[in-house]
Amino acid sequence: MPRLSYRKALNRALADELARDEEVFLLGEDIQVAASAVTAGLLKRFGPERVRDTPLSEQAFTSFATGAALVGARPVVEFQIPALLFLVFEQIVNHAHKFPLMTGGQCAVPVTYLVPGSGSRTGWAGQHSDHPYSLFAHAGVTTVVPATPADAYGLLVSAIRCDDPVVVFAPAAATELRADVSDPVPVPLGRGRVHRSGDDVTVVAVGHLVHDALAVADELAGEVSVEVFDPRTLYPFDWDGLLGSVARTGRLVVVDDSNRSCGIAGEIIATVVEQVRLHAPPRRVTRPDGAVLPFAPALDRAVQPGRELLRHAIAHVSKDG
Amino acid sequence: MSGADPIRLYRTVRLIRRFEERAIELVRSGHIVGGIHPYLGQEGIAAGVCAALRPDDVVAGTHRGHGHVLAKGADPARMMAELCGRVTGLNRGRGGSMHAADFAAGVLGANAIVGAGGAIVTGAVWARRRRGEDLVGVSFLGDGAVNEGMLLEAFNLAALWRVPVLFVCENNGYATTMPVADAVAGSISARAEAFGIRASTVDGQDPAAVHASTAAALARMRADGGPEFLEARTYRFDAHHTFEHAVRLDYRSPAEVAQGRSRDPVQIAGSRLPAAERAAIDADVEAVLEAAVADALAAAEPDPATALEYLYASGLTARTGGG
Numbered sequence: 045m046p047r048l049s050y051r052k053a054l055n056r057a058l059a060d061e062l063a064r065d066e067e068v069f070l071l072g073e074d075i076q077v078a079a080s081a082v083t084a085g086l087l088k089r090f091g092p093e094r095v096r097d098t099p100l101s102e103q104a105f106t107s108f109a110t111g112a113a114l115v116g117a118r119p120v121v122e123f124q125i126p127a128l129l130f131l132v133f134e135q136i137v138n139h140a141h142k143f144p145l146m147t148g149g150q151c152a153v154p155v156t157y158l159v160p161g162s163g164s165r166t167g168w169a170g171q172h173s174d175h176p177y178s179l180f181a182h183a184g185v186t187t188v189v190p191a192t193p194a195d196a197y198g199l200l201v202s203a204i205r206c207d208d209p210v211v212v213f214a215p216a217a218a219t220e221l222r223a224d225v226s227d228p229v230p231v232p233l234g235r236g237r238v239h240r241s242g243d244d245v246t247v248v249a250v251g252h253l254v255h256d257a258l259a260v261a262d263e264l265a266g267e268v269s270v271e272v273f274d275p276r277t278l279y280p281f282d283w284d285g286l287l288g289s290v291a292r293t294g295r296l297v298v299v300d301d302s303n304r305s306c307g308i309a310g311e312i313i314a315t316v317v318e319q320v321r322l323h324a325p326p327r328r329v330t331r332p333d334g335a336v337l338p339f340a341p342a343l344d345r346a347v348q349p350g351r352e353l354l355r356h357a358i359a360h361v362s363k364d365g
Numbered sequence: 366m367s368g369a370d371p372i373r374l375y376r377t378v379r380l381i382r383r384f385e386e387r388a389i390e391l392v393r394s395g396h397i398v399g400g401i402h403p404y405l406g407q408e409g410i411a412a413g414v415c416a417a418l419r420p421d422d423v424v425a426g427t428h429r430g431h432g433h434v435l436a437k438g439a440d441p442a443r444m445m446a447e448l449c450g451r452v453t454g455l456n457r458g459r460g461g462s463m464h465a466a467d468f469a470a471g472v473l474g475a476n477a478i479v480g481a482g483g484a485i486v487t488g489a490v491w492a493r494r495r496r497g498e499d500l501v502g503v504s505f506l507g508d509g510a511v512n513e514g515m516l517l518e519a520f521n522l523a524a525l526w527r528v529p530v531l532f533v534c535e536n537n538g539y540a541t542t543m544p545v546a547d548a549v550a551g552s553i554s555a556r557a558e559a560f561g562i563r564a565s566t567v568d569g570q571d572p573a574a575v576h577a578s579t580a581a582a583l584a585r586m587r588a589d590g591g592p593e594f595l596e597a598r599t600y601r602f603d604a605h606h607t608f609e610h611a612v613r614l615d616y617r618s619p620a621e622v623a624q625g626r627s628r629d630p631v632q633i634a635g636s637r638l639p640a641a642e643r644a645a646i647d648a649d650v651e652a653v654l655e656a657a658v659a660d661a662l663a664a665a666e667p668d669p670a671t672a673l674e675y676l677y678a679s680g681l682t683a684r685t686g687g688g
């Protein structure tokens with residue numbers, strides 16, 4: 045079977061949607077030369093009108109995309125750095141997201157915001173290593189964090205076709221992945237995926253952490269049977285899928301690359317305990333409160349949720365009850 | 366380009382004037398909650414600019430946006446119903462004063478965030494022109510907006526990408542209470558000129574002058590594509606926002622206000638019509654607004670069960686607040 049890299053999957057999704065729908069166009073910094081690799085070859089194929097390099101003016105080009113979407117276009121806006129989303133949070137949350145309701149349904153804002161390298165990029169330090177997906181879930185903006193090449197393709201395609209704004213986080217720690225994928229297909233937004241079935245504990249893992257969760261589940265195979273649930277879309281969340289899993293296992297751990305306070309892990313746990321009586325108190329493994337990723341690699345790793353803390357959390361919930 | 370129809374210009378300034386006065390009454394009576402930013406004194410700008418536009422052109426307004434919405438052709442009755450939060454409103458009662466929009470009339474919305482409209486209308490015009498339409502856009506903005514980085518970024522995009530947007534700065538001398546002289550280094554039109562955008566200045570109290578300047582700018586824009594900037598000098602006759610009717614803020618002297626109010630766009634436009642014609646328009650406007658207010662107050666308020674309607678165009682339904 046052909047090997048598909050995560051980056052190539054994003055690239056293919058963009059190419060397929062540009063080819064399928066004239067209203068799709070791309071905006072971003074250095075995308076014509078494909079500095080982030082995900083737009084490679086697209087300038088040549090689709091031309092500079094549809095693969096538009098922007099001056100460094102994130103707020104204006106984000107709202108330019110909103111304006112284009114208001115009249116029926118489907119822009120995809122690439123951001124070189126996850127922290128640029130802080131700069132345009134107002135434009136996305138206060139404008140793109142609010143327009144349909146505020147206008148009483150007069151419009152839609154189908155914009156896709158793509159961050160092809162979110163979370164820690166070892167060595168890029170404090171201002172390039174954020175993973176602010178929980179902020180968008182909190183705001184109610186559709187938010188996806190694909191873990192695999194197939195999902196990267198399928199979720200990006202669905203994001204572009206969605207009539208609402210969608211933020212796509214492609215974790216830097218996943219973009220080097222390759223997988224056997226012959227014919228990638230759209231993946232519905234809001235639908236999670238059980239990567240590995242298990243009976244004792246449900247581990248919810250977000251983005252690249254799915255692979256850490258799978259590795260830990262393998263290691264623990266003789267002792268604990270771990271089910272790994274990948275929500276894929278954080279908002280809207282696949283509550284039915286998760287509740288089905290937890291109803292069987294009765295135990296829950298969440299591993300999430302957000303800061304601890306108000307991160308998506310807190311929401312996942314709260315929603316589950318509102319509806320399911322667990323055998324043991326749930327646990328979450330996250331970045332610390334107020335995390336700033338320090339530069340030195342050992343420090344950078346120290347503030348990211350890792351396998352050791354995950355093992356510990358699984359052991360903890362397995363023991364109790 | 367022929368001159369504007371003086372009857373149309375007068376009717377529009379008169380309509381906006383009386384609309385705002387009726388709206389202020391409804392604020393006082395509690396029928397409009399949250400108050401409004403009255404456009405009183407600035408009517409000549411919306412009237413003059415929009416008289417030069419085609420129906421398919423688009424505008425983006427400001428927090429002081431009633432005039433922009435009305436002048437572009439929205440139904441005053443549906444606008445009044447919107448201010449009153451009724452289901453018959455332009456936005457079905459979901460937007461209110463600062464978000465009133467009428468996409469069918471080319472109004473992409475008033476906007477509560479200062480400086481936000483410029484990039485939006487630039488994107489909208491660009492996207493429609495890519496399909497072969499030859500429309501232009503107008504971004505109304507206040508003097509306060511020219512200090513917002515986002516707007517200056519939008520000037521850059523519109524100029525670089527030759528998007529025909531007319532940026533109309535309604536310079537009423539103040540951003541809330543902050544005088545332009547204390548807020549703007551350099552000059553307002555130099556901001557636009559720095560991006561290679563042709564800038565002109567006009568007396569915003571004279572709707573015919575505004576129309577002439579706009580028509581000249583639009584003719585150039587339709588011919589060669591790029592944006593232009595028009596600074597309309599004006600004066601806000603009333604409060605920044607109706608909250609000021611209760612809380613007096615001390616930033617404009619009575620003498621200054623009297624001087625500002627002495628050049629009234631309604632009088633200027635009205636003086637160009639025979640008295641009988643003017644009286645007929647006034648009577649017609651009264652009747653339109655009387656009906657608008659009556660309809661608005663008779664219309665249903667939205668059902669609380671529909672509070673999240675229109676949140677997602679995709680059909681997604683949000684979880685409720687629980688309990």
Ligand SMILES: Cc1ncc(C[n+]2csc(CCOP(=O)(O)OP(=O)(O)O)c2C)c(N)n1
Pocket residue numbers: 428429477478479480506507508509510537539540541605
């Ligand atoms: C970005 C932003 N900052 C502050 C405010 C609060 N605010 C609303 S209107 C206003 C003054 C705007 O002045 P100007 O642009 O001159 O318009 P005018 O009110 O004079 O019509 C301010 C500060 C806002 N709505 N948006």
Ligand SMILES: [Mg+2]
Pocket residue numbers: 507508509535536537538539540541
């Ligand atoms: Mg002002």
